[in-house]
Amino acid sequence: MNYLARAFGHLYAKASLKRAFCLILVLLSGFGWQQAYAQITGYPPISAKKAGQLNPHSPDPIFNYTWAGPKATDGLESYTLSPVSWSVSNPHSFNMSGFKKTGTIVVNGKGDIRFDFGQTNAALLEFDSPDLQDSVQMSISEYNQPPNYSSNYPPKTLSPKKHGNTYRLELNPDLYEGVRFGWIHMRSFSKTWHITAVRLVCQVRPTNYKGSFSCSDTLLTRIWYTGAYTVKLNLLKDYLGAILMNRGDRFSWTGDAHPAQAASMVAFANYDFVKKNIDYTSGQSNGIRSYALYWVLSLVDYYKYTGDSLTLKKYTDNACAKLDDAYKVYDTNPNLEYYGWDERLGAGFEHPNLPEPQNAYKMLSIRAWKEFAAAMAACGRADLQDKYNKYATEEMANLKKDAAWYKDFGLHAGADAVTTGLLNIDEKKAIYAKSFTDKVNRISYSPFNEYFVIQAFALMNKYDDALISIRDLWGGQIKYGGTTFFEDYRPSWNAMVGTNGPVPTNQCGFTSLCHPWGAGVTKWLSEEVLGIKPTSPGFTTFNILPHLGRTLTYVSGKTHTLYGDISADFNVATGICSISVPTGTIGRIGIPKVEKNIRSIKVNGVLLWDGRYHPIDSFGGASEDADFVYLTGAQPGKYKFVVDYNGATPKYIEPFASYAAKYISMDSKTGGNWGGIYGKDGYVLCNYNGDGKDKTALPPYVTSVNYYKVKGNGLPLNLTNASKTNDRRALAPDPTNGYPRTAAGLYAMDGDQIGYTFTSTIAVKGEHNYRVSLYFLDWDNTTKPIEVEMFDAETSNIIAPAKMIKSCTGGVYLTYAYNGPVKFRINMSPNSKAVLSGIFFDKDK
Known part of the structure; x- marks a missing residue:
């Protein structure tokens, strides 16, 4: 009955007759308070079913909820969360003794209560009180202090709106924000009153975890799931956007979406939604030249993972226009507007046309031409394959007329050069030595731009360096207390701001702590450490080439494809490994040597390798190099390998962080x-x-x-x-x-x-x-x-x-x-x- 009364209180307070009518119908039909409440807050209650336990490495509070067949056309749903901890400014003002058990707080004076909900959420904050008479305000924040922005920007502290006995902080027309911490501020006091419940009402898009990842370093495992959760929070109704604390860009930026969509595909395999976002952003570049090229790379990524040639063909002319424009301005040092927040890239919008971002843009153009040419080859457009391969090879050849063409490249231009795939060994060695050995400066201020840095590390076969950089940048955010990944971050912040403390602002005045552009590391870990990567569109053929380096002893996980799950488990300490190849696909498997000798490999109890290949029906052949024993032509099925290793993996000596000043x-x-x-x-x-x-x-x-x-x-x-x-x-x-x-x-x-x-x-x-x-x-x-x-x-x-x-x-x-x-x-x-x-x-x- 209390629920019914509260719902009618909401109804009375709400001006919208349409919503009121809907609420009456819901109540009369017997669907209950949750459904009635959903009519007010905008989204129906969560329809997923709870099964199993939460993942201890994931910050997602509803990780163990699963939807039946989520689709791109689904709308947002809602669920509630209670705080996991709280603190008060004045213990005499608040009796919290019954809060954990009954949700009741007795208010006896002025002061503040801070609630920690355990992780960043896409949510609105509200509380219930049957007898509030005094002046109250509420705040939300991503960190442990209420933000205090100027009047030019939306505040994060306001008086709540009253809906019956519920008091809700309504900061924007969408109601929902990125929030971890919430406050109730008692500004005046006349007599004792009561809070009977405090909650977040959270929004979620129906999305299931289809991929997985774990390894012997739990920090890396947490990084994978934190990246996935960051993307999940930002899957909005019609596009992949951002639940930013105080920004006006609540829409999908074409460049930002590139690593976010990449992570979304390996974590959720929500290909139809990624396709929807590609469509949504197809006509946008946000005035940023590099973002137009990242859109092309996103289209190529989608095609690689799905084999959806119809969508690729639909947007071929669009992509060609973007690529041709890059070719047109290649030699002109065009106005880039923006290339990244990192100082070396021009510090956001301040100096975007410095030599470093101009060089990076040239390399990005060559990469985009080359990767699009490969996609065109796969879908039968030999004319476009030749055209864009010619663009790439001719421009790179022109550069290489000067043997020192890369001498002025810094970290970001060097990374973009390596990811073209057109550098020789000596060029990669020189770029690595110049910009990738400094533990401090091989970290970009922007996790977005660092995504391309770790891609370059992989192409230079520097996996240990990549993993250390990942631990420094993304792991540092988790050590700070982050449960989602940030817009910008410096590892040295942790020593000065403390756990969950307010972080410095970047050049635009804010630093979002839930920024999906920082999630590209999730895809990198799946493709490079777990090693699952398509070699033809839609995973009809694929590689599993795990790179554990010198610091990992096992890796396990799966990537969902349209044919089913490709799963892999490699333990180089025990030699026990397993893979699963779905029907309709053929795999190439690399058994990692990790700088040891492999004396023999048995598969499902049968000898397959002892320095030479012993043919069996499920594989087409075997070979080796310094890194792997390769098993080719792996047919659909489940395989257990027993690898007899000899020797020891050398210990990795981590470089020290040193500063020139x-x-x-x-x-x-x-x-x-x-x-x-x-x-x-x-x-x-x-x-x-x-x-x-x-x-x-x-x-x-x-x-x-x-x-x-x-x-x-x-x-x-x-x-x-x-x-x-x-x-x-x-x-x-x-x-x-x-x-x-x-x-x-x-x-x-x-x-x-x-x-x-x-x-x-x-x-x-x-x-x-x-x-x-x-x-x-x-x-x-x-x-x-x-x-x-x-x-x-x-x-x-x-x-x-x-x-x-x-x-x-x-x-x-x-x-x-x-x-x-x-x-x-x-x-x-x-x-x-x-x-x-x-x-x-x-x-x-």
Whole structure:
């Protein structure tokens, strides 16, 4: 009866007569409260059946739910979640003793309750109360503090909307957001009242896990399932989008969709939905040239996995137009608009036409031509096969007229060059040595762009390096506390923000912690570590070539195809392996040597290999190289292998993370009295003379100090908080530490898409050892954190771990030592006016 009353309360509060009428019909038909409630929240209750246990390596709270034949035409459904833990700001204000058992909270005063729902969800937050009389607000967040965005963007804290006895946080017309943490804020208190339930109402698209993956490193296993869950949360009704916390791009970006669709196919085999998203994005490039080519690669991926030649033919003209456009502008250094958030790729929309992204775009074009040509060959279009192979081979041949054609390529251009498949051994070795051995800088700021880096690692047969990079980038996000993958990430964040703490903003002012473009690693693990990969469209022929490297001892999993499951299990410690080949397919199996000797292989009890092939009916032949014993022509069936190994796999020595610059200290005591401590070689007092004019005394080894932010005249905003002040936090006008002083500086503030960060570049003559100190002052006591990143100004490689100043209300100096030109990126929290007030130069001790 309480459910019925609550439902009618919803009905009374809702303005939509259509929904009200639907609700009455539902109630009268006896379907119950859940169905009635679904009419209000927009989606019917989950129709999947619960079977088995949750997967301990997956963050998905409904992993063990299965739908009967989910289709691309299905709509979204809903389910509810209760919090897994909670904390209160004032224990005297809240009696939580009955909450775990009955859902009841007794409110006795003002304060805040924070609820952790255990993982990021696509959800709305609400609570029930029969007797609330006081002022209440609610918040949601992906991390453990409520976001505080400026008025330019949708808030994440609002007063709830009342629907009968239910109070719901309604932040947007779709209601649903990416949320892990939720808050109820008691802003006033007059008398004791009660909360009787707190929940998330979560949206889900009917999707079953058809693929699987596990290995001897549970972190890698968790990475596979976290990537899958990230994609699942972003499978919307009609397209693959994003449940972003505070962004206006809730639609499928063609480039973002490429790794997301790739992961979706290996995890869910929801090919019809991927096809639907390819159609949805076929007319879009979002104004980004590289994204048009990623759409072509997505079409090719889909064709490889499904063999759907009709869809490939339907979009052939579309793909050709995109590829021809890339050919048309190949030699012109076109306006790319965007290539990635990584500093080396132009820092998002700031400088997208630097040599590195231009070179990367050329390589991406060659790859797209080559892969599309292969697809055309498979579907019988020899004319287009020849055309695009000619594009690829001619442009690569032109490049190779210069033996050092790749000498200026960095990590991303190098990765895109390797993935063309047209490099020789020496070229790959040179690119690897230049950009892929530095443990820090072989990690891209963007998990999207790192997807192509790990593809290049595989093509260079550097699997151990790839796995270490995967553990650093994607594993680091899990160690932070993430349950989905992020838009951007630096491994050094973990040391400064703490578990589930607010992460720094990127150049557009936000960092999404549930960004499906970061899920490409799921496909990579299935194709490269488990080793299941199609060799003809639709898996009519396929390879299983597992790459365990020196750090893994077993891998197991499956990939679902239209013919059925291809499964594989390899244990190089015990020598027990098994595979399953579905009817209608033929496989090529690689028994991994992992740098040991294989003395013999038995299959289903029969000797197949002992240095030479012993023919059996189920296989067509066998051969070997340094990495595998290859079994060709594997016919449909189930096979158990017993491999007799001899020797030991060498131990992998993981490289150390090292930085070219040295972080020295964080000083929060000196304040504005810099004379005698900082600036003995020279200094810059930012905007000290007003109107953007610095007060400077540069040392001989510094030729200039410049600032950049794309707004107005290209400079950061100038700020003068106070002039002629005796406040010791303000920088002194000279090394005598005298008075009066000016509190001034530069800051980034909400204003445009890249108006949240700014950079300061220091040009240095030759190589000179020196120290540089940055002074930050939060004059207005906003207590918003600032993150500082340090790059080599010539290579844009990161040269020091990211540092976060959690509060600089008293002024804080960050000091580094380096020997060349540097660029600092100052990342602000939204709505913060914490200011860079000075730069000081000293001899390195």
